[in-house]
Amino acid sequence: MALVHGRSMEPTLRDGDRLLVSYAAAPAADAVVLARFADGTVAVKRAVERRTLRTGGPGWWLLSDNPDEGVDSRHRGPVEDGSVLGVVRLRLWPSPRRI
Numbered sequence: 391m392a393l394v395h396g397r398s399m400e401p402t403l404r405d406g407d408r409l410l411v412s413y414a415a416a417p418a419a420d421a422v423v424l425a426r427f428a429d430g431t432v433a434v435k436r437a438v439e440r441r442t443l444r445t446g447g448p449g450w451w452l453l454s455d456n457p458d459e460g461v462d463s464r465h466r467g468p469v470e471d472g473s474v475l476g477v478v479r480l481r482l483w484p485s486p487r488r489i
Contacts, residue, residue, distance in 0.1 A: 391482065392424050392434060398460025399434055408483040409434065415477040417450060422478040425452055425469050433460070434478065441468035450474055 394407040402422065403409070409424075417423050417437045426432050435452035441463075443449045449468035454460040463469065 392476075392478070394434055396460055398454035398456050398462070399436075400456045400459070402436075402455045403434060403481070406484075407481050409478045410480040410482050411476040412479050413476040415479070417474050417477050423450070423452065424475045424478065425450070426473045426475060427461070427466050427469060428473075429466075431461070432475070433462075435462055437474065438463075443468055443470055447471070 392409045392411050394403045394405055394409065396405055411424050419437060419439055421437045422434060423437045424432065424434055436455055438451045438453050441449050441451045447470060449470045451463045451468050454462045
């Protein structure tokens, strides 16, 4: 389970939403994912597209649904595959119908 902090995913997700995350699922384009940025920050973002890292390895370009809030790949670059920790499957609280 993950807890959303901040406004970077509004209107899709809101501060305090509790999410069911599948840690075994592989991300796909347009999926909402839980990822760790290089500085150790763990965040919920949208996987937009595959990108090649500076090292030549595969990674994901992650963006906030609310581009005026939060930090994402526009600020930190693509995230390596191993740092995409899981795929959000469902909002558990307050209402699953918002997903």
